[in-house]
Amino acid sequence: xxxxxxxxxxxxxxxxxxxxxxxxxxxxxxxxxxxxxxxxxxxxxxxxxxxxxxxxxxxxxxxxxxxxxxxxxxxxxxxxxxxxxxxxxxxxxxxxxxxxxxxxxxxxxxxxxxxxxxxxxxxxxxxxxxxxxxxxxxxxxxxxxxxxxxxxxxxxxxxxxxxxxxxxxxxxxxxxxxxxxxxxxxxxxxxxxxxxxx
Amino acid sequence: xxxxxxxxxxxxxxxxxxxxxxxxxxxxxxxxxxxxxxxxxxxxxxxxxxxxxxxxxxxxxxxxxxxxxxxxxxxxxxxxxxxxxxxxxxxxxxxxxxxxxxxxxxxxxxxxxxxxxxxxxxxxxxxxxxxxxxxxxxxxxxxxxxxxxxxxxxxxxxxxxxxxxxxxxxxxxxxxxxxxxxxxxxxxxxxxxxxxxx
Amino acid sequence: xxxxxxxxxxxxxxxxxxxxxxxxxxxxxxxxxxxxxxxxxxxxxxxxxxxxxxxxxxxxxxxxxxxxxxxxxxxxxxxxxxxxxxxxxxxxxxxxxxxxxxxxxxxxxxxxxxxxxxxxxxxxxxxxxxxxxxxxxxxxxxxxxxxxxxxxxxxxxxxxxxxxxxxxxxxxxxxxxxxxxxxxxxxxxxxxxxxxxx
Amino acid sequence: xxxxxxxxxxxxxxxxxxxxxxxxxxxxxxxxxxxxxxxxxxxxxxxxxxxxxxxxxxxxxxxxxxxxxxxxxxxxxxxxxxxxxxxxxxxxxxxxxxxxxxxxxxxxxxxxxxxxxxxxxxxxxxxxxxxxxxxxxxxxxxxxxxxxxxxxxxxxxxxxxxxxxxxxxxxxxxxxxxxxxxxxxxxxxxxxxxxxxx
DNA sequence: ACTGACGGGACCACCCGTTCAT
DNA sequence: ATGAACGGGTGGTCCCGTCAGT
Numbered sequence: 067x068x069x070x071x072x073x074x075x076x077x078x079x080x081x082x083x084x085x086x087x088x089x090x091x092x093x094x095x096x097x098x099x100x101x102x103x104x105x106x107x108x109x110x111x112x113x114x115x116x117x118x119x120x121x122x123x124x125x126x127x128x129x130x131x132x133x134x135x136x137x138x139x140x141x142x143x144x145x146x147x148x149x150x151x152x153x154x155x156x157x158x159x160x161x162x163x164x165x166x167x168x169x170x171x172x173x174x175x176x177x178x179x180x181x182x183x184x185x186x187x188x189x190x191x192x193x194x195x196x197x198x199x200x201x202x203x204x205x206x207x208x209x210x211x212x213x214x215x216x217x218x219x220x221x222x223x224x225x226x227x228x229x230x231x232x233x234x235x236x237x238x239x240x241x242x243x244x245x246x247x248x249x250x251x252x253x254x255x256x257x258x259x260x261x262x263x264x
Numbered sequence: 265x266x267x268x269x270x271x272x273x274x275x276x277x278x279x280x281x282x283x284x285x286x287x288x289x290x291x292x293x294x295x296x297x298x299x300x301x302x303x304x305x306x307x308x309x310x311x312x313x314x315x316x317x318x319x320x321x322x323x324x325x326x327x328x329x330x331x332x333x334x335x336x337x338x339x340x341x342x343x344x345x346x347x348x349x350x351x352x353x354x355x356x357x358x359x360x361x362x363x364x365x366x367x368x369x370x371x372x373x374x375x376x377x378x379x380x381x382x383x384x385x386x387x388x389x390x391x392x393x394x395x396x397x398x399x400x401x402x403x404x405x406x407x408x409x410x411x412x413x414x415x416x417x418x419x420x421x422x423x424x425x426x427x428x429x430x431x432x433x434x435x436x437x438x439x440x441x442x443x444x445x446x447x448x449x450x451x452x453x454x455x456x457x458x459x460x461x462x
Numbered sequence: 463x464x465x466x467x468x469x470x471x472x473x474x475x476x477x478x479x480x481x482x483x484x485x486x487x488x489x490x491x492x493x494x495x496x497x498x499x500x501x502x503x504x505x506x507x508x509x510x511x512x513x514x515x516x517x518x519x520x521x522x523x524x525x526x527x528x529x530x531x532x533x534x535x536x537x538x539x540x541x542x543x544x545x546x547x548x549x550x551x552x553x554x555x556x557x558x559x560x561x562x563x564x565x566x567x568x569x570x571x572x573x574x575x576x577x578x579x580x581x582x583x584x585x586x587x588x589x590x591x592x593x594x595x596x597x598x599x600x601x602x603x604x605x606x607x608x609x610x611x612x613x614x615x616x617x618x619x620x621x622x623x624x625x626x627x628x629x630x631x632x633x634x635x636x637x638x639x640x641x642x643x644x645x646x647x648x649x650x651x652x653x654x655x656x657x658x659x660x
Numbered sequence: 661x662x663x664x665x666x667x668x669x670x671x672x673x674x675x676x677x678x679x680x681x682x683x684x685x686x687x688x689x690x691x692x693x694x695x696x697x698x699x700x701x702x703x704x705x706x707x708x709x710x711x712x713x714x715x716x717x718x719x720x721x722x723x724x725x726x727x728x729x730x731x732x733x734x735x736x737x738x739x740x741x742x743x744x745x746x747x748x749x750x751x752x753x754x755x756x757x758x759x760x761x762x763x764x765x766x767x768x769x770x771x772x773x774x775x776x777x778x779x780x781x782x783x784x785x786x787x788x789x790x791x792x793x794x795x796x797x798x799x800x801x802x803x804x805x806x807x808x809x810x811x812x813x814x815x816x817x818x819x820x821x822x823x824x825x826x827x828x829x830x831x832x833x834x835x836x837x838x839x840x841x842x843x844x845x846x847x848x849x850x851x852x853x854x855x856x857x858x
Numbered sequence: 859a860c861t862g863a864c865g866g867g868a869c870c871a872c873c874c875g876t877t878c879a880t
Numbered sequence: 881a882t883g884a885a886c887g888g889g890t891g892g893t894c895c896c897g898t899c900a901g902t
Contacts, residue, residue: 071881074881074882088378089378090290090374090377090378092288092290092291093290093378095872095873095874096873096874096875097872097873097874105882105883106882106883106884107874107875107876107882107883107884108877108881108882108883108884109881109882109883111874111875111876112881112882113881115875116874116875117873117874117875169377172370172373172374172377173374175370175431175434175435176288176370176371176374178435179288179367179370179434180286180287180288180291189435189436192432192435192436193436213455215452216448219445219448219449219452220452222429222432222440222445222449223425223449223452223453225428225432226424226425226427226428226429226431226432226449227421227424227425227428228428229424229427229428229431229432230421230423230424230425230426230427230428230431231420231424231428233373233424233427233428233431234390234420234423234424234427236373236377237373237376237387237390238387238390238391242420247417247420250414250417251417251420251421251424254413254417254418254421255421255453257411268863268900268901269862269863269864272863272864293890293891293892294891294892294893295890295891295892303864303865304864304865304866304867305865305866305867305892305893305894306863306864306865306866306867306894306895306896307863307864307865309892309893309894309895310862310863310864311863313893314892314893315891315892315893466885467884467885467886470885470886484774485774486686486770486773486774488684488686488687489686489774491868491869491870492869492870492871493868493869493870501886501887502886502887502888502889503870503871503872503886503887503888503889504872504873504885504886504887504888504889505885505886505887507870507871507872508884508885508886509885511871512870512871513869513870513871565773568766568769568770568773569770571766571827571830571831572684572766572767572770574831575684575763575766575830576682576683576684576687585831585832588828588831588832589832609851611848612844615841615844615845615848616848618825618828618836618841618845619821619845619848619849621824621828622820622821622823622824622825622827622828622845623817623820623821623824624824625820625823625824625827625828626819626820626821626822626823626824626827627816627820629769629820629823629824629827630786630816630819630820630823632769632773633769633772633783633786634783634786634787638816643813643816646810646813647813647816647817647820650809650813650814650817651817651849653807664859665859665860668859668860689894689895689896690895690896690897691894691895691896699860699861700860700861700862701861701862701896701897701898702859702860702861702862702898702899703859703860703861705896705897705898706859706860707859709897710896710897711895711896711897859902860901860902861900861901861902862899862900862901863898863899863900863901864897864898864899864900865896865897865898865899866895866896866897867894867895867896868893868894868895868896869892869893869894869895870891870892870893871890871891871892872889872890872891872892873888873889873890873891874887874888874889874890875886875887875888876885876886876887877884877885877886877887878883878884878885878886879882879883879884879885880881880882880883880884
């Protein structure tokens with residue numbers, strides 16, 4: 067049966083995610099992963115050519131899942147503001163997704179600083195979001211629902227908000243319900259903090 | 265002369281900052297630091313008890329410099345909006361400060377995920393900002409210059425913006441003038457993205 | 463073949479015995495052992511978790527071999543004096559046994575002074591001998607073949623003799639035939655040095 | 661004042677004795693000695709050329725003290741048996757001497773196994789005792805107070821007894837009053853264990 | 859006489875990846 | 881496809897001894 071092979075592979079990936087999250091990429095040894103997954107080194111190197119290979123696969127998995135959510139949102143919506151708020155919800159949900167430990171993101175980014183291959187993969191979606199929100203805002207400005215402003219700047223702010231909340235969720239996981247916070251933040255951003263002189 | 269000792273110590277710290285930024289904490293070897301600093305391992309371990317010790321000192325230096333800038337701002341200002349904008353300028357300036365490599369921040373945060381001692385030191389200032397902006401916003405609301413909103417939420421957004429821009433500056437250093445971007449972002453946040461129905 | 467593994471393991475143990483005997487535990491490096499045994503460090507640490515682990519195993523091997531000889535003697539004899547003299551022969555034979563370098567005993571004892579785990583293992587057999595000889599002497603006194611004396615004291619003397627001869631054999635290996643000396647010493651001890659006033 | 665220098669020197673020696681006894685020669689670092697003695701490394705190497713040098717000095721001190729006691733005994737006595745018993749008392753007193761930790765003896769002997777210079781110094785007194793007791797026994801035989809026996813063998817036994825008791829005192833310090841045990845042992849040795857057929 | 863910064867080297871433990879046998 | 885032995889190399893830490901300076 068070929069299921070056996072895939073199960074081993076899956077278990078290794080699963081364990082690696084946990085260990086990389088808890089201890090970091092460099093601090094986690096291959097032997098450690100094998101022991102935790104209950105397999106031998108032979109099995110590990112049969113499925114993955116390198117320690118880095120498993121890391122890349124983890125990264126790709128993560129990005130794929132993000133893209134799926136991203137694409138789903140893009141389809142079903144019409145209004146610009148609606149789109150943005152739903153995106154906020156998605157980001158908000160990332161915090162709660164138990165199986166994806168947030169801190170592995172830091173690991174991805176840290177490694178991306180050095181390895182160009184990882185950098186490319188890890189940074190690409192960020193650019194995609196940037197351009198997506200940029201055009202989304204432009205659309206909003208054109209249709210009159212948003213104020214006239216630099217759409218690129220606006221996109222940058224939205225992405226900043228998402229990244230910043232992510233970081234804070236890492237620093238202080240129990241601080242608030244980061245999912246709710248995410249939505250409310252976007253609202254406040256849309257309306258502005260300054261009182262309007264009506 | 266006791267200057268000699270301090271110079272060695274300073275050179276080690278300086279080199280360590282650079283190498284940690286470029287290659288990361290774990291990927292940087294003590295021998296590498298020693299070689300780059302032109303000192304022997306004996307000298308290194310005379311000044312620092314551990315590789316971690318030098319990392320902690322780097323972290324403390326960084327936080328101290330941040331606090332100094334923070335405190336200076338707090339004194340000279342009056343209006344709430346003024347304060348916030350000037351803070352934005354400070355954060356913006358961090359990007360340009362040549363001697364402080366941004367990516368060491370990622371290193372700090374990554375390590376903080378594992379070492380409780382580092383975590384405490386690295387997370388403390390974040391909380392300080394949180395409470396500072398929170399009370400600053402409350403003040404603004406009381407004096408009528410800001411809209412009625414949850415000040416804690418607002419503070420979280422501001423911090424998010426700062427962190428998020430920092431991350432983006434890391435991902436795409438040459439993308440924009442992140443210093444200018446920082447100021448303009450705050451402006452936009454204050455006014456809101458949504459068009460006012462005058 | 464699983465013989466290969468055991469051969470490697472045995473070769474490491476063998477080499478370690480020699481080197482520890484010649485240079486001492488602390489002065490002998492793991493790399494040195496590996497080089498002398500013709501294996502890599504990877505192989506070493508695959509078989510032994512620590513440098514200390516190999517030392518403990520050496521100690522245990524030694525004690526086991528001692529116990530076997532001890533037990534064999536205990537069975538085949540009847541008279542008390544006979545038993546004692548045969549024991550003397552055994553101790554005497556230790557000096558000649560080529561494959562067991564005597565000076566590793568000093569190493570065992572020296573290390574036992576610091577490491578409680580080693581101490582326990584190294585000191586246990588000494589106590590066993592103490593009680594064994596004590597009861598053996600008591601038996602001799604009861605059956606009238608030995609003079610009335612404190613059996614514990616007598617046992618202590620016998621053990622002292624064995625230990626003392628061992629030490630002297632270490633200090634002056636070629637001084638005498640320590641095997642013969644051992645037997646004669648026991649004889650003299652039994653009869654006493656002082657002239658009997660017949 | 662030149663007293664200052666000697667005090668420093670003495671303090672170093674004192675501390676070294678303790679540390680070598682507790683942790684062994686190799687496990688004790690020069691820096692450790694300096695720290696415990698409250699002096700700098702410069703001071704240490706001003707007084708002693710090498711770590712080994714201080715060890716040799718300790719050894720010599722120890723041997724000198726032994727020789728003094730040895731010589732004192734030799735003078736005041738007349739009978740052979742008297743001499744031997746008084747010697748036993750001396751050895752017995754070594755156990756109680758608080759300022760000389762016994763376990764440093766093991767250290768001396770262990771090091772003697774490797775370093776010829778130490779070996780010569782450490783083994784010399786042993787030979788002196790050997791010849792001294794040998795002639796003492798011969799004297800006893802000649803004057804008729806001792807049985808006819810090989811005086812060299814007898815000397816070896818006496819030295820063995822002393823060494824063996826020393827070792828046992830190391831292994832089981834609180835086991836008995838080793839001072840008393842020493843005297844009684846010699847008595848028993850003189851009379852013999854075997855019952856005399858009167 | 860004494861200080862302490864410093865040089866250079868070694869050591870133990872570990873780690874990643876390979877290989878041979880099953 | 882999997883397991884265990886193994887190779888070769890690195891990494892942080894520590895240690896002995898020196899030397900310029902006080």
